[in-house]
Amino acid sequence: GPTAGRTDTATHRLPAWRAPAANRSNAVPAGAWWLWALGLATAASRTTNPLLLGLLVGVAGYVVAARRTDAPWARSYGMFIRIGLFVIAVRLLFSVFLGSPIPGTHTLFTLPELPLPDWARGVRIGGRVTAEQLLFALYDGAKLAALLICVGAANSLANPARLLKSLPGALYEAGVAVVVAMTFAPNMVADVLRLRTARRLRGRPTGGVRAVLQIGLPVLEGALERSVAVAASMDARGYGRTARVPAAVRHTTNVLTLGGLLGVCAGTYGLLAAEGAGYGLPLLAAGLLAATAGLRLGGARSVRTRYRPDRWGVRAWLIAGSGAAVAAAMVWAGNADPAALHPGVVPLTAPVLPLWPAAAVLLGLCPAVIAPVPPSPTGFQEQV
Incomplete structure (x- = not known):
């Protein structure tokens, strides 16, 4: 009856708050993902509180799990987690074997x-570990x-090819090199997984030195074939060809770019230093x-065109703004209450989670709600 029809329609209607499915028109620009991730990284660089750092990692991991696709580069997040754990282990080993300037009374x-000569005074190998x-x-x-x-979260969420579209023309050559380097490792990992699966289906061993050698040769061969194919396609598209510009424009571009980069370095140092906050x-x-003016002038040498450039809509600005908000809140918290962001170790005290910086970190979860939902593995990456 009519009631049943209305009930069935209401059952299949999506909630109003649910993000739409991702497609060509509403895909999040790669630059927005990188700005969001760099905001979280900036916040992580402003604190040593393990509770806040764990919260930042949890926020990044949740967004990656909710919005990453099945592309090869999207599988690299686990590798970055392993690298992070390796960094922690190396830092602990250096502290154990090379000592630390931190005084301590609790000897473990x-x-x-190892006795060292006088010219190595201040350095020790071994000794007491506290x-x-x-x-x-x-x-x-x-x-x-x-x-x-x-x-690593940005590397898993952002399409490197789409990121290349957003670069200024003056940085196109450098961007191509970075994109090729970023996509080489994920493709190689995908080749290794594919070959291991094929060997397992054929009843062949996938472990041991012999298996590694037999898998490594096809992987290197595939990487070489991809390199040759990429070089041929770049040459066919006129890669490296530039337009002629007057000498005065080239000199002005060099001066503006170099001077702008020096100004950025000096200003960043001024903001980080306690004495340079006024001029930083x-x-x-x-x-x-x-630097922006130099890059715009340098882009005049590029003769390339952009096919379907990324559109920065409201969702993209909200994603980038959420990362910037997390970074700004953490910087302000570091100036207002540095003790909460940098817990002391002498004397030994348990770290405390500051409430409002932790609430600010949760703003980084916005992409998990407002970003388009990636479809099931149906070849979306080939479409974009």
């Missing part, structure tokens, strides 16, 4: 100390690991303007 164990120095090394390594994992921001703004 003592290693045999809980304070290990905790300090753990905090320091966790900060670097969280930064790497946040960058104006110098950084002037450097950014000069």
Whole structure:
């Protein structure tokens, strides 16, 4: 009856808050994902609190799990997590065997100390290992690991080919090299998984030195074939050809770009240093303007055209803005309450989770709600 029809329609109607399915028209630009991830990485670089760092890693991991596709580069997030754990382990080993300037009273164990000459005074190998120095090394390594994992989230969510479209014309050659380098490792991992699966289906072993050698040769052969194919396609499309511009424009471009980059470096140093807060921001703004003008002039040499450039809609700006909001909140919290973001290790104290910085970190979850939902593995990446 009519009631049943209305009930069936209401049952199949999507909720109003649900994000749409991803397609060509509403795909999030790669630059928005990178700005979001760099905002989280900036926030991670401003704290050594393990609770906040774990929250940042959890936010990045949840967004990756909710919005990554089945493309080869989307599988690289696990590799960045392993790299982060390796960084923490190396930092702890260096602290154990090379010592630490952090004083401590809680001795865990003592290693045999290697005597060093007088010119190496201040450096020791072995000796007493305290809980304070290990905790300090753990905090320091966790900060670097969280930064790497946040960058890995952008590498898993952003399509490198679409990122290349957003680069200025002056950086096109460098961008091509970076994109090729970023896509080489994921494709190689995909080849290894494919060959291991094929060997397993044929009843052949997938472990051992012999199996690794037999898998490695086809992988290298496939990488070489892809390199030759990429070089041929780039040459067919006129890669490296530039337009003629007057000498005055080239010199002006070099001056603006070099001066702008120097201004950005000096302004960034001024913002990080305690004494340069007054001149850091104006110098950084002037450097950014000069570098932008130099890149715009340098783009006149590029004769390439853009096919279907990325559109920055409301969703893209919200995704990039959420990362910037997390970074800004963490920078402000570091100035307002530095003790909460940098827990002490002497004396040994348990870290405390500051509430409003933690709430600000949760703003990084916005892409998991507003970004388009990736479809099931049906070849979406080939469409875009």
